[in-house]
Amino acid sequence: MSTTDMSLSHRFERSGIKEWFGRAEAWLDARGRPAWIAAMVLGFIFVWPLGLAILAYMIWSKRMFSKSCRNRSARVSPFATMRSSGNTAFDAYKTETLRRLEDEQRAFESFLERLREAKDKAEFDQFMDDRAAKARATGATDDDNGSDGANGDKDAA
Template structure:
């Protein structure tokens, strides 16, 4: 079972500010207000900066920040095109790419483990040789 694409799948490609903004947008206006209040409590310039950003980006006056998060997701190709054949092809292609990515990551993990094992074996051989030469001396 593969997870459905969400905004969190694209988050590693974004900067820390964009990730924080997307995270707060997914949780709605209450999360923005809570972040602003905590900003004022702990470091007042941070709270002031969040308030200014909320007013500047019109998040303070919108009915919901979630609509912006949904628009963000649909702009990355997760929205249906209306053509069922294309949507099916796209879903199959995305699944195939995710499977290939998983297989490649598994291969890299096995490669790292093999490298670690060979380095450890070389270390143990060197240690055994050193112990053997110290016994002979």
């Protein structure tokens, strides 16, 4: 067998392995994170380097910490909304709707900020009122005790 034939067969084997791994990855993605975790655990049980490799791949590809492995390639790009559909009326409607939604989002975030500030102010005012009431109560008790002690000192002198 010549070196060219060996090179071609080596490439064929590599593409077959790549293809198999691609199909396995797609199969596991279709079943979600539990399938990935099960594959990793089985890898650790039967051949620990395989389990370690799956764990490393899950962390590297962010499958371990993402919400879902499903439809990873079907996610919409944020730039997809900027593309023209070819229909000018629809594009104008889409642009206006997106602008309106952004305005509503800004208004809602502003409302939430004001709501948080009002809640913080109410909590702070309550804290200060409680502190003042505690200081008055402690001050009244100290005045009762302090005036008796002060009179006793004056009588003794």
